[in-house]
Every structure is written in structure tokens, then in C-alpha cells.
């Protein structure tokens with residue numbers, strides 16, 4: 001994907017964040033363009049969730065600049081982030097099990113007519129949204145408790161899209177899913193990109209990263225440790241950036257395999 005001259009939808013420049021005495025983010029940069037999937041990777045505690053929470057307005061930054069479509073903006077609270085057009089899907093989905101798919105999609109944003117819920121309009125909008133995203137759910141009127149993990153994940157992502165965001169943040173959306181369900185969620189990420197959304201995908205799974213991301217941004221100990229185009233970067237190069245070492249089990253095995261292949 002080429003976006004040399006394109007202004008990123010979201011740009012973070014020199015972000016610092018401290019919790020008490022712990023410096024969690026130290027001068028982090030990140031750019032996300034329209035129609036780009038950026039995988040944010042790094043070891044446990046590298047600062048990935050904290051970084052996306054600064055974008056989501058959960059943890060305001062201490063220092064640094066956030067730009068939205070080239071203009072400097074302030075994100076102090078979740079409302080600021082949502083108003084700009086950022087939607088965040090956290091791992092603990094926060095769906096209401098006893099409510100059906102339509103109710104979950106419109107929770108807190110119900111469509112009303114004459115002061116009462118317009119169920120017909122919401123059901124139509126829900127079906128339209130799910131079909132645009134090629135999401136297949138047995139019925140939009142069943143409680144989400146009756147859905148599979150993968151279906152719940154896609155409903156949670158679809159719910160984030162109800163407010164027409166430009167950037168969608170997914171914090172480990174496939175961590176708890178099986179093969180089939182992971183494929184379903186990755187398909188949906190592809191669909192978001194096709195629609196011109198920018199996606200930040202936090203993942204520990206290199207296969208997922210390779211499958212859907214355009215760019216991979218590595219965080220290590222709260223700092224940038226490389227931004228790579230996925231198409232031309234090997235699994236081993238990404239692992240090396242994550243661990244900060246070029247000598248590890250994965251690269252050694254690759255070297256052995258290369259020897260055997262000779």
C-alpha cells in the first residue's frame with residue numbers, strides 16, 4: 001500500500017506516559033492512514049494497551065502531540081476520542097449477554113421515534129451493517145449469550161462501527177478464539193480496510209499479523225523498536241525487534257532449517 005504523500009488520519013508524535021514512578025511510554029510515534037491496518041506488537045508490558053488507551057482517552061498523555069487529519073488535537077477523555085472518530089474494542093468485549101444482537105449494537109445509541117425505541121429502524125440498520133460487513137449471525141434477535149466466541153467478537157466490532165468511526169482499535173481480538181473464528185474476525189478486519197477505515201490491531205499472533213496487517217509497529221519497553229512493511233518483513237525480523245535480540249529460539253531454528261536445506 002502506498003501512502004507517501006497522504007496525511008495520516010491519526011498520528012502520535014513523541015508520546016510520553018508515566019504511572020507514578022513507572023515510565024510506561026517514552027517518546028512513542030505511531031501513524032495510521034485511511035485503509036491501513038497497523039499491527040501493534042510487543043512483549044507483555046511493552047506498553048501496547050497503554051498506548052491505545054491514550055488514543056481512546058482512557059489515559060491522557062503526559063507529553064507529546066496527537067494529530068487528527070493533520071491537525072493537533074487534545075484527547076483528555078473517552079468522549080474526545082469518540083467525537084474525533086475513534087472506536088475502541090477491548091478484549092473483555094462488554095456485551096450484554098441477556099440482550100439480543102440489535103440491542104447490543106445500539107446500546108447507549110438507541111434510535112428513537114416519538115420518545116420510544118424504534119425497533120424496526122434499529123433492526124434494519126443492524127441487518128444492513130452486518131450484511132455490509134458480510135457477518136453471518138443466525139438471527140439478530142437472539143441473545144448474544146447464544147453466540148459463539150467468534151460471533152460475539154464480530155458483534156462487538158460491528159457495535160464499534162455504529163458511530164461511523166475512521167479509526168478502529170482492536171486489542172487482541174483473536175486471543176480467545178479458535179481457528180475458524182479467528183479467520184472470521186480477520187476477514188472482518190479486511191472488510192474494514194476495504195471500507196477505508198484505519199485499523200490498529202494489537203496481537204501476539206504473528207500469523208494474524210502476517211495475514212491482515214499492512215504495517216507492523218513494534219514497541220519494546222515503552223519505546224518504538226521499528227516500523228515494518230509486513231509484505232517484505234520476515235516473521236524472524238519481527239520477533240527480533242520484539243525481543244530486542246537477533247539470537248533467539250526462532251532465529252536459531254530458522255538458521256538450522258536453512259543449513260538443512262543446503
Ligand SMILES: Nc1ncnc2c1ncn2[C@@H]1O[C@H](COP(=O)(O)OP(=O)(O)OP(=O)(O)O)[C@@H](O)[C@H]1O
Nearest residue numbers: 019020022024042043044045046047048049050051
Ligand atoms: N493503570 C496503570 N497503573 C500503573 N501501571 C500500569 C497501568 N496500566 C499499565 N501499567 C503498567 O504499564 C506497563 C505497560 O502495560 P500495558 O498494559 O500497556 O502493556 P501491554 O503491552 O499491553 O502488555 P500485554 O501484552 O501483556 O497486554 C506495565 O508495566 C504495566 O504494569
Ligand SMILES: [Mg+2]
Nearest residue numbers: 045048049050
Ligand atoms: Mg495489553
